Amino acid sequence: MRIITYKNYFNSVRLVTISVFVLIGVLSNQAYGQSLGFFKGSDCIMATPGDLLTGCIATDYISVQYEKFRKGFDTPAGWTLQVRANGDFSNGSAIIPAQFVSISYNGSDGAGPSGVSGTGSKMLSTTTPASLITTSSPLQSPPTTYFVHRLNMVVAGGSHLSAGTGTFSTTLTLTLVAQNGTIIATNDRVSVSFKVDYSSTCSGATLNSYYSNQPTFSDYASLMNGRTVTDAVSLQYQPNEANCTGWSLKVRANGNFTSGSNSVLPQYFSLRFNRVASGSPTAAQIGVTNNAIALAYSDVPLIDQSDAPFVKYGGTEHKYDLIIAGGNHLLVPNGMYTASLTFTLYNQNNQIVSTRIQDVTFQVNSSSNSYTMVLQNSADVIDMVFNTIANYQDGVSVSKLRGLKVTGYNPYQVLIKTSGSNLENSTAATIPVSAVNIETTKYTVTSGALINTFTRALSTADQIIISNPMANSTHQVVEYSLRYYTAPSDPRLLGKSGIFNTRVLFVAIPL
Known part of the structure; x- marks a missing residue:
């Protein structure tokens, strides 16, 4: 620094200060007259589950333009091109780390210096630049004033690509570096991106449903046989933008089928893909089976991990048959029985995508329910006690006088059966129900003898114990006495210990 003084023509004195700053170790681009430009090709697109597993390669994706060499420019061999990511790749809401993307040198346009070799595929880092080339020839101008290097971009496949759909973007910093580490030129706004057009999240998909073809049980035979209702439940999928695979459809019963205080357990109802x-x-592409799936209070899969994705913006409808198992559980009073079912669409990560609650109904309007039966005089509980050898030798008999009252205004039969083939105790020991007999006799005095009563050994099969063909007023309310007994010295009772139970059902049906 120096200070210069002088006198002007007006005899005044001025001081002029001149400062000179010397920048050591950093030379601007303008000092060399050099700049780095670029243009990029088409983004690679991953549109299937397989694409997410394998990733994608964009060949010659970045074209690096070396240009504006000033005359006399000369840098020794050993110069290189470095790359660094300025941030991770983002679609605006999700992040894919830059480390899953690599850049590699693929060639030049032939106009640049010879002796350029790629250093292989370099994983991007947001902190440490990586050299993409090695050189054995200097940069000189002339003759070199402009040339292009072509770079590939590789996106590694894997679970990190399941972050969502969209275009994932970031910027890179490309730097031309001399052998001694001097930065010759740099460009920190090199935009790069790739597109994920497939998502395992199924985000945006919705579920809808409706129920049709409600079944009605109108007689005893239909209650025992059950019913299969074709296309009873319809499930509609609106995938919107989702094209995910590995999705599942599950269903659960939110309670029993109920009508007032009466109910039927959901385990007797099944859904079957139709x-x-x-x-x-298609069904084959999904990999769905036509097995009947019993309802439960927890989720059970109707479609488990679909092999095929939805088609974007394409509505899909599935039909399911409702299978109602016949049996004693349907011997309930007439009425409309309703259960609420929850259908849930899950993605392959078992995350809930959409739910739909659908009521499913069936009706009992059975002619057998037009009769009224009452077990009275403690006939609803029968205790047969064997606590002496005489009980075994002579048998045991329990009578219930006027134990059954039937009211009916049309001819009828009363059937009897047991809920199981054995009486069972707490240790799972059994006695065949046929070891117990029931005798039915008419108690009410009527003007005719046309009512027939029978004696039967208990069984799970329907057996007639009363047959009343009369419809006149003297036969509309009739009481019957019941006697349960065992045969003397029945070997099936020998050596048994404990309390053995079964349930006995009385069923009135039209004659």
Whole structure:
């Protein structure tokens, strides 16, 4: 620094200060007259589950333009091109780390210096630049004033690509570096991106449903046989933007089928996939089976990990048959029985995508329910006690006078059966129900003898114990006495210990 003084023509004195700053170790681009430009090709797109596993390669994706060499520019061999990511890749809401993307040198346009070799595929880092090339020839101008290097971009496949759909973008910093580490030129706004057009999250998909073809049970035979209702439940999928695979459809019963205080357990009801009514994919592509799936209070899968994705913006409808098992559980009073079912669409990560609650109904309007039966005089509990050898030798008999009252205005039969083939105790020991007999006799005095009563050994099969063909007023309310007994010295009772139980059902049906 120096200070210069002088006198002007007006005899005044001025001081002029001149400062000179010397920048050591950093030379600007302008000092060399050098700049780095770029243009990029088409983004690679991953649109299937397989693409997410394998990733993608964008060949010659970045074209690096070396240009504006000033005359006399000369840098020794050993110069290189470095790359660093300025941040992770983002679609605006999700992040894919830059480390899953690599850049590699693929070639030049032939106009640049010879002796350029790639250093292989370099994983991007947001902190440490990586050299993409080695050089054995200097940069000189002339003759070199402009040339292009072509770079590939590789996106590694894996679970990190399941972050969501969209275009994932970031910027890179490309730097031309001399052998001694001097930065010759740099460009920190090199935009790069790739597109994920497939998501395992199924985000945006919705579920809808409706119920049709409600079954009605009108007689005893239908209650015992059950019913299969074709296309009873329809499930509609609106995938919107989702094209995910590995999705599952599950169903659970939110309670019993109820009508007032009466109910039937959901375990007697099943859903069975019938067909794809509209849309895609096909049943074969999904990998769905036609097995009947019993309802439960917890989720059970109707479709488990679909092999095929939805088609974007393409509505799909599935039809399910409702299978109602016949049996004693349906011997309930007439009425409309309703259960609420929750259908849930899950993605392959078992995350809930959409739910739909659908009421399913059936009706009992059985002619057998037009009769009234009452077990009275403690006939609803029968205790047969064997506590002496005489009980075994002579047998045991328990009578219930006027134990059953039947009211009916049309001819009828009364059937009897047991809920199981054995009486069982707490240790799972058994006695066949046929070891117990029931004798039915008419108690009410009527003007005719046309009512027939029978004696039967207990069984799970329907057996007639009363037959009343009369419809006149003297036969509309009739009481019957019941006697349960065992045969003397029945070997099936020998050596048994404990309390053995079964349930006996009385069923009135039209004659």
